[in-house]
Amino acid sequence: MSTDSPLIIALDYPSLDAALCMADQLDPARCRVKVGKELFTRSGPDVLEALHGRGFEVFLDLKFHDIPNTVAGAVQAAAEQGTWMVNVHAGGGRRMMEAARERLDRHGLSTHLIAVTVLTSMEAADLAEVGVAASPAEQVERLAMLARDSGMDGVVCSARESARLRTLCGDDFLKVTPGIRPSFAAVGDQRRIMAPSDALAAGSTHLVVGRPVTQAEDPMAALSAIEAELAGE
Numbered sequence: 716m717s718t719d720s721p722l723i724i725a726l727d728y729p730s731l732d733a734a735l736c737m738a739d740q741l742d743p744a745r746c747r748v749k750v751g752k753e754l755f756t757r758s759g760p761d762v763l764e765a766l767h768g769r770g771f772e773v774f775l776d777l778k779f780h781d782i783p784n785t786v787a788g789a790v791q792a793a794a795e796q797g798t799w800m801v802n803v804h805a806g807g808g809r810r811m812m813e814a815a816r817e818r819l820d821r822h823g824l825s826t827h828l829i830a831v832t833v834l835t836s837m838e839a840a841d842l843a844e845v846g847v848a849a850s851p852a853e854q855v856e857r858l859a860m861l862a863r864d865s866g867m868d869g870v871v872c873s874a875r876e877s878a879r880l881r882t883l884c885g886d887d888f889l890k891v892t893p894g895i896r897p898s899f900a901a902v903g904d905q906r907r908i909m910a911p912s913d914a915l916a917a918g919s920t921h922l923v924v925g926r927p928v929t930q931a932e933d934p935m936a937a938l939s940a941i942e943a944e945l946a947g948e
């Protein structure tokens with residue numbers, strides 16, 4: 716089932732059972748779901764089958780980063796399992812991203828292919844430690860332009876960069892933004908955060924929300940509060 720909702724709920728759980736327990740409370744008409752490294756490493760492709768069987772569109776967030784041939788194969792494998800969206804690290808460079816793009820196109824796979832720019836958990840000091848002198852905003856801009864020129868459908872960035880990327884890359888270029896923090900949620904390890912309604916207004920096309928929903932005392936109440944905020948209620 717396809718949905719108009721910009722919300723993607725991150726199913727960051729240590730077991731298939733726990734993830735499906737949350738998925739069974741969610742409605743594929745109200746959100747998409749994201750499978751990340753922890754859950755996929757525990758459960759493998761079974762989780763994709765289970766979520767697809769429940770009608771969800773799935774973002775497989777494995778952030779591939781390797782030599783071009785390896786990433787192209789991994790992206791193809793993810794797409795052939797029916798995923799709605801897959802991602803690579805833009806830091807893998809143009810040839811890596813182009814190889815992934817070419818592989819999907821050659822096999823007629825329409826899965827959205829996006830690239831991670833700068834993790835939302837990183838701030839300027841973290842970038843400096845890994846040898847990047849640019850600010851997060853500058854580095855995101857650089858990598859987003861490279862991603863666009865390499866055939867990506869969009870990027871993962873923080874909502875703080877969405878407005879600038881909308882100007883540079885247009886509305887159709889996907890801006891998938893984790894680090895979403897409603898006023899009631901803890902910031903945790905995230906650094907470049909934004910509230911849901913501000914993120915949407917800034918031009919984010921999709922909002923990734925994990926712990927503010929999944930770790931809430933009442934996850935469905937938390938989701939409803941976010942939806943109400945997005946609807947301007």
Ligand SMILES: O=c1ccn([C@@H]2O[C@H](COP(=O)(O)O)[C@@H](O)[C@H]2O)c(=O)[nH]1
Pocket residue numbers: 725727751831833834835836871872893894895905923924925926927
């Ligand atoms: O830059 C990035 C890229 C991916 N993520 C992922 O999004 C969710 C966010 O979860 P929260 O609990 O809402 O913080 C998580 O699965 C990350 O792996 C990201 O946060 N930042």
